[in-house]
Amino acid sequence: MAKIVFLDEYSLGGNDLSAITSLGDYTGYDRTTPEQVLERCAGADVIISNKVFISRETMAQLPDLKMIAISATGMNNVDLEAAAERGITVRNVSGYSTHSVSEATLGAALSLLRNSVYYDRYFKNGAYAATSDIFHFGRPISMLRGKHWGIIGLGAIGRQVATLAEAFGCSVAYHSTSGIAREEKYPHMTLDELLTWSDVVSIHSPLNSRTAGLIGTKELATMKPTAIIINVARGGIINEEALAEALNNKTIAAAALDVFSKEPLPESPLYALDDPDALLASPHTAWAADDAVQVLINGVAANIQEFLLSLSR
Numbered sequence: 001m002a003k004i005v006f007l008d009e010y011s012l013g014g015n016d017l018s019a020i021t022s023l024g025d026y027t028g029y030d031r032t033t034p035e036q037v038l039e040r041c042a043g044a045d046v047i048i049s050n051k052v053f054i055s056r057e058t059m060a061q062l063p064d065l066k067m068i069a070i071s072a073t074g075m076n077n078v079d080l081e082a083a084a085e086r087g088i089t090v091r092n093v094s095g096y097s098t099h100s101v102s103e104a105t106l107g108a109a110l111s112l113l114r115n116s117v118y119y120d121r122y123f124k125n126g127a128y129a130a131t132s133d134i135f136h137f138g139r140p141i142s143m144l145r146g147k148h149w150g151i152i153g154l155g156a157i158g159r160q161v162a163t164l165a166e167a168f169g170c171s172v173a174y175h176s177t178s179g180i181a182r183e184e185k186y187p188h189m190t191l192d193e194l195l196t197w198s199d200v201v202s203i204h205s206p207l208n209s210r211t212a213g214l215i216g217t218k219e220l221a222t223m224k225p226t227a228i229i230i231n232v233a234r235g236g237i238i239n240e241e242a243l244a245e246a247l248n249n250k251t252i253a254a255a256a257l258d259v260f261s262k263e264p265l266p267e268s269p270l271y272a273l274d275d276p277d278a279l280l281a282s283p284h285t286a287w288a289a290d291d292a293v294q295v296l297i298n299g300v301a302a303n304i305q306e307f308l309l310s311l312s313r
Contacts, residue, residue: 001025002045002308003064007032011050012071015293019301020048023308041065046304049077056082067091067307071300089307093299095156097287101232102160104286105202106168108256109149111280112228113200115139118277139277142226145169150198152191152214153177153205153233154184161202162186173197177205177214195222200230207234215239220246228254232286235260244269247278256280 002024009017009028020026024046032040032052041047043064047054050071056079059065068078070092083090111117118139122128128136149170151158162172162185173187173194181188191214195201201223205211215229216239223229229252231238240261246252255278257270263284273279 003027003043004046004048004304005029005041005044006048006071007037007040007052008050012293012297013288013290015290015297017297019298020304023301023304038062046307048300048304051077054078054083059083059086059088066311067304069300069304069307071296073097091303091307093296093303096295096299097292098156098160100289100292101157101204101286102164103289104258104282105157105161105204105230105232106164108230108232108258108280109165109200109202109228110144112230112254112256113142113144113147115141115277117280144200147171147199148173148197149200149202150175150189150194151186152194152201152203154186155204157232158202158204161204165200170200177211179210191219192222195219196224199224199227201227202230203233203237205233205237207236211237213237213239215243217242217245220251223252225250225252227252228256230256232256232258235263235265240265240268240270244273248274254278254280256282258282258286259284 004024004026006020006028008031010030017028029040034053037052037058038061041062044062045064046067046069047065048069048071054068054077059079059082065088067089068083070078070090073092073094075090075092078090080090122136122138145168147170149165149172151162151172151174154162154174154176158174165172173189174184175189175191175194189197214237220242243255247255257279270279270281
């Protein structure tokens with residue numbers, strides 16, 4: 001029976017792991033520090049990791065290791081070159097979060113345009129009960145219908161966001177960060193054109209040499225003062241200091257961030273905005289709808305099961 005070790009179970013939010021635990025002699029750890037990896041993985045045939053790094057040095061000291069199952073899409077937590085040299089199979093799971101992230105993107109846009117957090121707080125803090133006014137117009141409320149929605153990165157998630165935005169009555173255009181403008185349903189624009197045109201900008205591109213710091217002071221200044229920007233892709237694509245300045249100066253109206261340059265984010269001007277309601281923030285949870293997490297768990301289980309079956313052939 002294969003020995004399976006999961007190093008960071010907490011990353012799957014307490015969801016049912018029976019599809020994985022039933023595959024072998026299973027041990028799961030809520031969290032694992034770098035210093036604990038070797039001891040915990042001793043004798044393991046399969047390691048499951050979401051964010052715990054598996055280095056060349058670690059692999060060299062785990063002679064039984066045959067597979068690393070990544071409980072995510074990104075594979076930067078494994079030294080892939082070292083794994084290939086040692087004949088260790090590495091498998092990830094892709095596509096599990098497309099709908100979850102897309103819905104989170106639409107939800108963020110609607111929340112910002114309607115100032116939902118402000119009006120919820122107005123009700124709950126007693127201000128509504130204390131007035132004789134039926135209506136309250138403390139912050140502007142805007143519809144999504146009729147807006148220009150600009151998408152940076154038209155991959156699987158970007159396309160799903162485009163579909164949802166169109167269903168809400170938006171016009172959609174996109175910018176390709178790869179520099180390759182394919183034949184698409186939507187018009188392609190340069191970054192400056194897209195930022196100038198858009199009422200809503202959402203980012204769905206990977207973080208790489210072309211996208212690091214892609215949105216800074218200059219780019220934010222080209223946007224409409226009524227525009228909002230949403231980043232559910234990777235922190236580091238938007239310069240956070242520049243964004244905080246743009247929000248404080250009302251260069252743009254609002255922003256939503258689910259990802260940050262460092263996670264968790266330490267001290268940042270985003271924590272001390274002049275108008276906190278100009279920022280909607282969440283701790284990297286756009287992907288994490290329970291439904292999507294279960295798809296991810298099933299994908300990890302399928303990868304391990306397929307690999308173990310290949311060993312028995």
